[in-house]
Each structure stands twice: as structure tokens, then as C-alpha cells.
Amino acid sequence: MSSILIIDDTDKYWELCTRFMPEHVFLPPARNYREAEATLAHARDVDLVLLDVHFDISEAELLPEDKSELFARGDPGRVLERLRRGQGLHILDRLRRSHPDLPVIVMTSRDDLPIEADAERLRAQDYTYLLDEEYLDARSLRLQVEGILAQRARPPAIDEPFYWGQTPRMLGIRRRLSILARGRLPIILLGDTGTGKTLLAREFIHPRSQRTGLFVAVDLSTLPHELMAAHLFGVVKGAYTGATASREGVLARAHGGTLFLDEIGNLSLELQKQLLVVLQDGRYTPVGSVEERTCDIKLVVATNENLAAMVQAGRFREDLYMRLNPATAVTLPPLRERGDDFATLLDEFFVRVAREPYNRDLALQYARQRGLQIPEGDAAMPIMVGRSVSARADPRRLLFLIHPSSYKLLREFHWPGNFRQLEMFLSNLVTLTLVELVDQAELVEPGDPSQASRPDVVPILPRMARDLLKPMEPPKPVAAAADADGEGGGGFNMQVSVRPQESLNAVSCDVERQYLERMFDTYGGDLGRIAEVLLGDAGGGRKVQLRMNQLGIKLRKLKRKRGAG
Ligand SMILES: Nc1ncnc2c1ncn2[C@@H]1O[C@H](COP(=O)(O)OP(=O)(O)OP(=O)(O)O)[C@@H](O)[C@H]1O
Ligand SMILES: [Mg+2]
Incomplete structure (x- = not known):
């Protein structure tokens, strides 16, 4: 539930919002700038402002307060008319100075008033044209409101290595895991291969656990069965032929920290029993030893098997399963189910792969060929979906342009390898696109007219995207x-x-x-x-x-x- 202030001279939008967004609190609308400032001064924690553009209000209420200079330059009637038409932008200008961080959505139902440029200049978070179609208006407003509130709910982005996206489902998982990370109970992470279970355990759960020990990860699907016990619990010299020296197990190494057991379903029933004892009383015995040891670990387990079904089939101990805290298990959705987040995730992964040293070098080489001055340190090369790029883009930056048909192809692909596969695909896409352009540029003469158009825009060829996806089809x-x-x-x-x-x-x-x-x-x-x-x-x-x-x-x-x- 968030607190939202509408600044508008009529009740129209207030009625629309209170009816279609009952989950938020809408403060009584402010009719002009003065009322808006008064409300903002008293109501603490206003999360968002919705600001109309056109205000049919009296001369005294209109900004700027002192109109004498404007009147001196033109017919006062016309001046007032102009001020009313764009009053919202004057208000936004003032709000930016008094409340620089307050998110504002500028809205208008007059499509003859172009507001994009002003909204951007005055750093509105968003703007919207409403159509006087109740349902559609409410829907589009709501999408924008939720988008901005979700961003605000996020703690300041400290360049988190795990990309969450914006969907309520993922933000819910994030909230839940931040809480579970701090507690003592184990955490189960479920999800298909490449959905980020290992990354999440290492980069999100462990750092938030407030534990001072190490993060130790063990992939049980790659450990031979006969070595598992020694690897987990340690072994003393002479315990079996080949145990030529005593060795610590991962339990000892993760003491005071986090132990991540990947593919927990591979643990034998015997070792499951021993792990249960570790969880119950923090006790275990190294292989070949008679001395018990103690440890304090936070356990995170992952699997892409159905543990509950394994319990039913007698392949996983029920008592261990219950002890792993299955009620709070977190399932990471596959990429193909990330819906509206796809665009954001594509963006984030794209920037990540474009920063890889190899791709970065190619990009700088291309930029040099085309005479672009890209600052060395600034290698964030974003990707944009579209057929062309507006002239406003920053020409000191490379921008990759992906055709809407290719974007659709990516969005509808089933991505069985999830993010691991997306990352690899994008890395290849960037490399091959740049290699082709660099090679091409070597063949053309400087001043060739084919090179004149927007050197900062790197088009991704639909053929390239298609060819790279093809081998990954099932x-x-x-x-x-x-x-x-x-x-x-x-x-x-x-x-x-x-x-x-x-x-x-x-x-x-x-x-x-x-x-x-x-x-x-x-x-x-x-x-x-x-x-x-x-x-x-x-x-x-x-x-x-x-x-x-x-x-x-x-x-x-x-x-x-x-x-x-
Ligand atoms: N949400 C995410 N944000 C950023 N990178 C991600 C995300 N999810 C996965 N990745 C990246 O995808 C790759 C695979 O992730 P990870 O190894 O964590 O998957 P996994 O679920 O543990 O897979 P497996 O079941 O095969 O072990 C890594 O390179 C990781 O950095
Ligand atoms: Mg993994």
C-alpha cells in the first residue's frame, strides 16, 4: 500500500484512481501548486505524485506568481490561457526543486499537448496520455504506478549481481529470501537448470546471512558416491586405502558460514541420515574417526528434482526433507515464464556481456573505425528494440538496435538452459555482430556515404539472431x-x-x-x-x-x- 498525491484541478483522476487502485491510499487532490506544497509538507511519506498538465484555475492560483513580465510581452488573456494549458509543467519545475527525489507521473488527456520533451527535461519518472476511456486509462496508469513503486521498493541498486526484474512474483521472492537469509533455518532453492540458484545462494543469501564464515558450495551431482562422505565430513589418515593424510571436510570449512549443497537429491540415504544429525545438533564424525565434531552452518540446498516425489518414492528421507524447511522453499521461474520482465532482463544481460573484455575491445575498435569518442571507462552499451533510434540518443555511446521481429523471436523462444543460455547467446550475438562490422569497415573508404548514418547505432542483423538461435532449438x-x-x-x-x-x-x-x-x-x-x-x-x-x-x-x-x- 502506497500513498499517492494527485495534483489536478478536478476530481476526475482521483475518482478513477480510487476506484481502480483500491490497494493504494490517494490523498485528497491538490488543486494548485500551493495546495500541493502544503500537502507534501504535512503528509510524510508520499510515494508518488500524479500530475495533470492542464489547470483551469484562477489567475491568482496560477504559477508563476509574478506574471507582470509575461503580461508586458503579450495579451494578458493569451498569457493566462497558455499558463493554464501548461500549468502542470510549471508545477513540476517547482517540485523538482523542492522535492528532487519524489517520483512524478505527468498525465494529460489532451493529445494536442506534446509533453514528452518537457516531462523528460523536468525529470518526470513517466508521462501518459489518457484517452477518456475509463478502463484503458486506469490500466495504463496502474501499470506505470506499479512500475515506479516497485522500483522505489527496491533498495538502492548496489549493482546486484542477481537480476530480479520488476514482477511482483520476483519481488516477493526477494523479500522472502532476505528474511530467510537472516534466520537459522535451511533454505531450499528449486528451479530448472540455469535459473540462478547457485548465484542466488552465493551472491544474495550468504551476504545477507550476517554470518562471518565462508560460503562453500558443493555440487553433489559431480561427486562420486564413494567420495561424498569424506568430502562432506572430512577423513582421518588411514581411514581407507588412499586416505594418506587427514583432510577437512566442507562442513568444517563452512563452519560459521553457509554451506550450499547443489543437487541434494544425489545424497545417499545413509548420508542423508548423517546430514539430518548435523541439522539437528550440529554434530558429525569424520570418516574413520571416533571423535565427534561440531559445526555451525547455514544450509542452503538446491535441486531441479521434485524432492516431495522423491520422498514418496522412498529415495529421500522424510525426516530430512521436513528438516530442510520445505514450507518456505523458493522456486525460481524459468526464463520463458518471466513475462514482462523479459525486456529488463535482456537489457541487463546485454550490458553484462557487452562489458566482457573481448566484446569491449571489439566495440572500442569499431568505435575508433567510425570516429566515435567513446570514453574508455564507460562501456555500458545498452540494447534497444526498434526499427530506428531517435536523434536524442547520446552519440558518445554505442547503442545496439534489435529489430522488433528478432526481439519477438527471443521473447518467444523456450530457453531450456535459461539464463546461462541467454547469456551465452547474447555474448555470441555481440561478438559476431561487432566482428562483422569491424571487418566491413575495413573494406570501405572513409567518406563512403553508406557509413554516414548514425555510427553510434549498431544494428543487430535479424539473420544473425536467427542463426544463433537455430542450433538451440529442441x-x-x-x-x-x-x-x-x-x-x-x-x-x-x-x-x-x-x-x-x-x-x-x-x-x-x-x-x-x-x-x-x-x-x-x-x-x-x-x-x-x-x-x-x-x-x-x-x-x-x-x-x-x-x-x-x-x-x-x-x-x-x-x-x-x-x-x-
Ligand atoms: N537472475 C540472474 N541474474 C543474473 N545472472 C543470472 C541470473 N540467473 C542466472 N544467471 C547467470 O546464469 C548462469 C547460471 O546460473 P546458476 O549457475 O546460478 O544457475 P543454477 O540454477 O544454479 O543452474 P544449475 O541447476 O545448472 O546448477 C550464471 O552465469 C549466472 O550468473
Ligand atoms: Mg547451480
């Missing part, structure tokens, strides 16, 4: 049976079942047997046709027959089966 599902003639451009697709055998050779013979039988069926027993498909030689039917004999396929039996079917 493989087409294999057809359940051979397609119509069994040999389209994609080859002969079919499903085979792979059964365990005594050797790999036996497995491949079994698979080969299945597909030869299927081909026999598809081509009506015509061995010449099969040879044509497999060897490109219709005369090779004999070879196929021998091979089938070798594999133990009884041709006569197959023929009889065909005859019966």
Missing part, C-alpha cells in the same frame, strides 16, 4: 514409426527400444536388428529397395540379406508374418 521428436515412404530428407526415422544387454556390441546389434526388420516391413520385403536406401545401390540386396542373417533375422519368418498381416 530436436524434433522422433516419429513413432517410419514416415510415409520412410526416407524423407531427414532420413529414416523410427523408434527403437533399447534394452540392457551383456555388452554394448550386443545393444547395437539389437538396435540394428529392430531397424532392419522395420525396413523390411516398410519396403514390403524388397531387399533391393532397402539396399538403395542404405547403400545408395539397388544392387546391394545380397549384402543386406547377409547382414540380416548375421544378426539372426529369419527372413522366411518375416515373410510369413507379412503374408499373414
Whole structure:
């Protein structure tokens, strides 16, 4: 719930807002600048101001207070009319001086009043044209209000390495994790691969835990089972052959800090029991030792398996699961479900990859070729979606321009590898785009007219984006049976079942047997046709027959089966 002040000479917007945004408190509207200042002086904690532009108010209430100079220059009637039309901007100018940090949305229902430039000059957070269509107006206002309030709710951005975006779902997760981080209870992080579980544990949870010890991460999916116990609990010399020296385990290293166990589902039932004891009384025994040790750790676990289902299947101990505090488990949504955040995240990842030394060097090289003076230290190269760039962009900065159709492609891509994949994709996109431009620039003469247009804008070619996405598309599902003639451009697709055998050779013979039988069926027993498909030689039917004999396929039996079917 936020406190919002509307500055407007009528009740129109106040009524609209109180009706459509009941979750916020709207203070009684201020009718002019003087009332606005009075309200702001008394009501502490106004979060946002909505400011109309056109004010039909008396001469005495209009800014500026002293109009004599204006009157001297023109017809007083006209002067007042102009002041009324743009009164909101005069008010904004004053508010900027008295309340520099107060967010303001400028709004007008008169589309004949261009307010963009003034709103920007006077550092309004946003502006909006309302259409006198109640529902649509309320919707667009609400989106802007929520966007600005969410930004304000964020603590000052200390360049957080974990990008949160703006959606209420993610801001909710952030709030929850800041609280859980400080407590003693374990935290479960769920989410598909590449959704940021490890990053979150290291860069967000641990720093907020107020613990002085180390952050220690262990990926249990990469540890051989037989080494897990020693790795976690430590081992004493001579505990087993190969234990030539005593070694500390990660529990000891994370003492006083945070232990992050990735892919917790890989822990054996026996080790699960030992971990439970650690959580219950902070006690454990190194492998081969008789002496118990104690530790104080904050445990964060992650998995992309369904732990509850593992408990049901008897593969995860219920008592450990309950102890991990499943009621507060946090699920990080996959990239494709990040909805309206996609644009923000794209932006943030883009700036990150463009800053990588390799991409940065290429960008500086390109800038030099085009005669741009990019300050060395300022390498934040943003990305913009659009067909062209307005003339207002800062020409001392490179700006990447992505075509709306390519943006749509990215937005609708399913991103199975989530942020890890997005980051890699964007890094390739920046590199290849710049390499191509740098190479091109070497070929053109200085003064070539094709080089004249906006050297600060780097267009991302739709072809480039498309080509880089293509290899990441999921493989087409294999057809359940051979397609119509069994040999389209994609080859002969079919499903085979792979059964365990005594050797790999036996497995491949079994698979080969299945597909030869299927081909026999598809081509009506015509061995010449099969040879044509497999060897490109219709005369090779004999070879196929021998091979089938070798594999133990009884041709006569197959023929009889065909005859019966
Ligand atoms: N919200 C985010 N903000 C910034 N970077 C992110 C975010 N999420 C993921 N990344 C980046 O994506 C990559 C993968 O993240 P991370 O390793 O944390 O994923 P994960 O969920 O632990 O994946 P896995 O299940 O495969 O271990 C890292 O390079 C990380 O920096
Ligand atoms: Mg991870």
C-alpha cells in the first residue's frame, strides 16, 4: 500500500484512481501548486505524485506568481490561457526543486499537448496520455504506478549481481529470501537448470546471512558416491586405502558460514541420515574417526528434482526433507515464464556481456573505425528494440538496435538452459555482430556515404539472431514409426527400444536388428529397395540379406508374418 498525491484541478483522476487502485491510499487532490506544497509538507511519506498538465484555475492560483513580465510581452488573456494549458509543467519545475527525489507521473488527456520533451527535461519518472476511456486509462496508469513503486521498493541498486526484474512474483521472492537469509533455518532453492540458484545462494543469501564464515558450495551431482562422505565430513589418515593424510571436510570449512549443497537429491540415504544429525545438533564424525565434531552452518540446498516425489518414492528421507524447511522453499521461474520482465532482463544481460573484455575491445575498435569518442571507462552499451533510434540518443555511446521481429523471436523462444543460455547467446550475438562490422569497415573508404548514418547505432542483423538461435532449438521428436515412404530428407526415422544387454556390441546389434526388420516391413520385403536406401545401390540386396542373417533375422519368418498381416 502506497500513498499517492494527485495534483489536478478536478476530481476526475482521483475518482478513477480510487476506484481502480483500491490497494493504494490517494490523498485528497491538490488543486494548485500551493495546495500541493502544503500537502507534501504535512503528509510524510508520499510515494508518488500524479500530475495533470492542464489547470483551469484562477489567475491568482496560477504559477508563476509574478506574471507582470509575461503580461508586458503579450495579451494578458493569451498569457493566462497558455499558463493554464501548461500549468502542470510549471508545477513540476517547482517540485523538482523542492522535492528532487519524489517520483512524478505527468498525465494529460489532451493529445494536442506534446509533453514528452518537457516531462523528460523536468525529470518526470513517466508521462501518459489518457484517452477518456475509463478502463484503458486506469490500466495504463496502474501499470506505470506499479512500475515506479516497485522500483522505489527496491533498495538502492548496489549493482546486484542477481537480476530480479520488476514482477511482483520476483519481488516477493526477494523479500522472502532476505528474511530467510537472516534466520537459522535451511533454505531450499528449486528451479530448472540455469535459473540462478547457485548465484542466488552465493551472491544474495550468504551476504545477507550476517554470518562471518565462508560460503562453500558443493555440487553433489559431480561427486562420486564413494567420495561424498569424506568430502562432506572430512577423513582421518588411514581411514581407507588412499586416505594418506587427514583432510577437512566442507562442513568444517563452512563452519560459521553457509554451506550450499547443489543437487541434494544425489545424497545417499545413509548420508542423508548423517546430514539430518548435523541439522539437528550440529554434530558429525569424520570418516574413520571416533571423535565427534561440531559445526555451525547455514544450509542452503538446491535441486531441479521434485524432492516431495522423491520422498514418496522412498529415495529421500522424510525426516530430512521436513528438516530442510520445505514450507518456505523458493522456486525460481524459468526464463520463458518471466513475462514482462523479459525486456529488463535482456537489457541487463546485454550490458553484462557487452562489458566482457573481448566484446569491449571489439566495440572500442569499431568505435575508433567510425570516429566515435567513446570514453574508455564507460562501456555500458545498452540494447534497444526498434526499427530506428531517435536523434536524442547520446552519440558518445554505442547503442545496439534489435529489430522488433528478432526481439519477438527471443521473447518467444523456450530457453531450456535459461539464463546461462541467454547469456551465452547474447555474448555470441555481440561478438559476431561487432566482428562483422569491424571487418566491413575495413573494406570501405572513409567518406563512403553508406557509413554516414548514425555510427553510434549498431544494428543487430535479424539473420544473425536467427542463426544463433537455430542450433538451440529442441530436436524434433522422433516419429513413432517410419514416415510415409520412410526416407524423407531427414532420413529414416523410427523408434527403437533399447534394452540392457551383456555388452554394448550386443545393444547395437539389437538396435540394428529392430531397424532392419522395420525396413523390411516398410519396403514390403524388397531387399533391393532397402539396399538403395542404405547403400545408395539397388544392387546391394545380397549384402543386406547377409547382414540380416548375421544378426539372426529369419527372413522366411518375416515373410510369413507379412503374408499373414
Ligand atoms: N537472475 C540472474 N541474474 C543474473 N545472472 C543470472 C541470473 N540467473 C542466472 N544467471 C547467470 O546464469 C548462469 C547460471 O546460473 P546458476 O549457475 O546460478 O544457475 P543454477 O540454477 O544454479 O543452474 P544449475 O541447476 O545448472 O546448477 C550464471 O552465469 C549466472 O550468473
Ligand atoms: Mg547451480
